[in-house]
Amino acid sequence: MKIGIIGAGTIGASLAEKLVRAGYKVEISNSRGPDSLQNLVAQLGPNAAAVTNEEAACNEVVILAVRWENTDQVLTPLRQQLTGKIIIDTTNPFIQNKWLFTLPKGVAASEIIASKVPGARIVKAFNNLLAKWITTDPEVPGGLRVTFISGDDEQAKSIVGKIITDLKFAPIDLGTLKDGELSQAGRALAGINLIQLNE
Numbered sequence: 001m002k003i004g005i006i007g008a009g010t011i012g013a014s015l016a017e018k019l020v021r022a023g024y025k026v027e028i029s030n031s032r033g034p035d036s037l038q039n040l041v042a043q044l045g046p047n048a049a050a051v052t053n054e055e056a057a058c059n060e061v062v063i064l065a066v067r068w069e070n071t072d073q074v075l076t077p078l079r080q081q082l083t084g085k086i087i088i089d090t091t092n093p094f095i096q097n098k099w100l101f102t103l104p105k106g107v108a109a110s111e112i113i114a115s116k117v118p119g120a121r122i123v124k125a126f127n128n129l130l131a132k133w134i135t136t137d138p139e140v141p142g143g144l145r146v147t148f149i150s151g152d153d154e155q156a157k158s159i160v161g162k163i164i165t166d167l168k169f170a171p172i173d174l175g176t177l178k179d180g181e182l183s184q185a186g187r188a189l190a191g192i193n194l195i196q197l198n199e
């Protein structure tokens with residue numbers, strides 16, 4: 001399976017590396033264009049390609065790994081193209097190192113992302129983890145690191161759950177996108193290095 005990744009920073013590049021290691025192909029993009037990603041894809045090997053956002057968005061599953069303030073710029077031009085696609089939303093409403101507490105209680109960040117691409121199937125994942133827990137090995141002695149998932153499309157969640165399991169994280173389903181608010185920055189389940197024990 002080939003997965004598009006929009007955003008090639010800490011989270012995008014790390015997930016690309018884990019996906020390739022797990023046998024997936026990836027197509028990854030950033031704001032500066034494919035030429036600027038040649039070193040990264042060379043390190044990732046033949047199952048990785050540097051592409052434009054439009055090309056990354058052609059995949060059935062697309063990881064959104066850009067900063068909150070760039071989500072409009074990325075998603076607006078891809079609105080039509082992303083209809084029916086599964087978007088793994090790794091973003092947090094976090095701007096310039098300050099939690100964006102201005103999101104009213106009861107507003108899930110991924111519902112805001114979903115409103116930018118109304119036809120897409122959004123699954124929130126990985127956002128609850130600090131970068132150091134995403135970049136390192138999720139298989140730890142005695143168990144697997146947990147990432148919460150949430151979404152309104154059960155089939156999409158199941159596909160994303162399988163991908164997460166392939167990466168050796170343990171997915172825990174919180175429920176709908178609204179329920180996923182609990183995992184976003186500033187809320188109760190964010191920033192916890194939770195391990196699901198093997199027994």
Ligand SMILES: NC(=O)c1ccc[n+]([C@@H]2O[C@H](COP(=O)([O-])OP(=O)(O)OC[C@H]3O[C@@H](n4cnc5c(N)ncnc54)[C@H](OP(=O)(O)O)[C@@H]3O)[C@@H](O)[C@H]2O)c1
Nearest residue numbers: 007008009010011030031032065066067068070091092131
């Ligand atoms: N870092 C964490 O601890 C952490 C943990 C969990 C979730 N998250 C969330 O994950 C997301 C990514 O975080 P990060 O730490 O990986 O950020 P980052 O290192 O700053 O990387 C952001 C990436 O987005 C790309 N980008 C910006 N504008 C773009 C555009 N218009 N089109 C395509 N790509 C664009 C940047 O490309 P250029 O470099 O070419 O501009 C860069 O590759 C954020 O929403 C963050 O809240 C972060």
